[in-house]
Amino acid sequence: xxxxxxxxxxxxxPGQRVTISCTGSSSNIGAGLDVHWYQQLPRxxxxxxxxxxxNRPSGVPDRFSGSKSGTSASLAISGLxxxxxxxxxxxxxxxxxxxxxxxxxxxxxxx
Amino acid sequence: QVHLVQSGAxxxxxxxxxxxxxxxxxxxxxxxxxxxxxxxxxxxxxxMGIINPSGGSTNYAQKLRDRVTMTRDTSTSTVYMExxxxxxxxxxxxxxxxxxxxxxxxxxxxxxxxSS
Numbered sequence: 088x089x090x091x092x093x094x095x096x097x098x099x100x101p102g103q104r105v106t107i108s109c110t111g112s113s114s115n116i117g118a119g120l121d122v123h124w125y126q127q128l129p130r131x132x133x134x135x136x137x138x139x140x141x142n143r144p145s146g147v148p149d150r151f152s153g154s155k156s157g158t159s160a161s162l163a164i165s166g167l168x169x170x171x172x173x174x175x176x177x178x179x180x181x182x183x184x185x186x187x188x189x190x191x192x193x194x195x196x197x198x
Numbered sequence: 199q200v201h202l203v204q205s206g207a208x209x210x211x212x213x214x215x216x217x218x219x220x221x222x223x224x225x226x227x228x229x230x231x232x233x234x235x236x237x238x239x240x241x242x243x244x245x246m247g248i249i250n251p252s253g254g255s256t257n258y259a260q261k262l263r264d265r266v267t268m269t270r271d272t273s274t275s276t277v278y279m280e281x282x283x284x285x286x287x288x289x290x291x292x293x294x295x296x297x298x299x300x301x302x303x304x305x306x307x308x309x310x311x312x313s314s
Contacts, residue, residue, distance in 0.1 A: 132305065133295075135300060135302050138299070176243050186257060187245040189235075189244065190242070
C-alpha cells in the first residue's frame, strides 16, 4: 500500500487529454511539499517529467503539466501521442516517515 | 554531460550480501545527494534511502534500515549500496539517482536476482 495513491491505469485516444492523480495526506502533499513526476518507458530507467509540482525540465514538451490542490497532485497530458504510452510515478517527501515516497504508478495506454 | 554508471548484474543466494556501485561524472560529486531506488519485477518504484556525498550522512527507508548501508568514495566520485541478508523479495533492478530535491539523473539500473 503506497503512501501516495495513483490509479493503476488510465487510457485515452491520440490527441485527447488525460490526467493522472496522486493522492497523499497532510504529511506529504498536504504539508505543502513538492511533488515530482517521472515517466518510465518499458525496460528503461525513469525519466524526470515534472519537478516542483509544476516545472518542466528542458526538453519535456509543454503537453505535460502538473498541478496540486490540497492533499492531491495531478499530471495532465494533452494531445496524447503513441510515444506517451508508459508508466508514470509521483514522488514526494513524507514528514511522518522522514523519507521519500513514490506513488504506486499509473500505466497509460494510448488507444 | 552528467553520467551515472552502475555496476553489472548480480546473482546471489538467500542470506548473502550484494554491493552495487554508481560511478558519477560530469558534475561536482559533493554538490548533490544520491538516492537509491529499486523496482521489483512488474512492480513500482520503491525508495531505499539517500546519502549526502559531502559528509556521508544517510537516511534509510524504515523497511530496509537494518539491512542496507550506503557509502561513498569521494576520491572516485562513486557511491555504493550494500544490502545484507538477501531474500527472494529483494530481486529487483536497483537504481541510483542524483538528487536536487527531485531525481534529475538516473543510472542505468543494476538487476539483482536472489535465488537458491
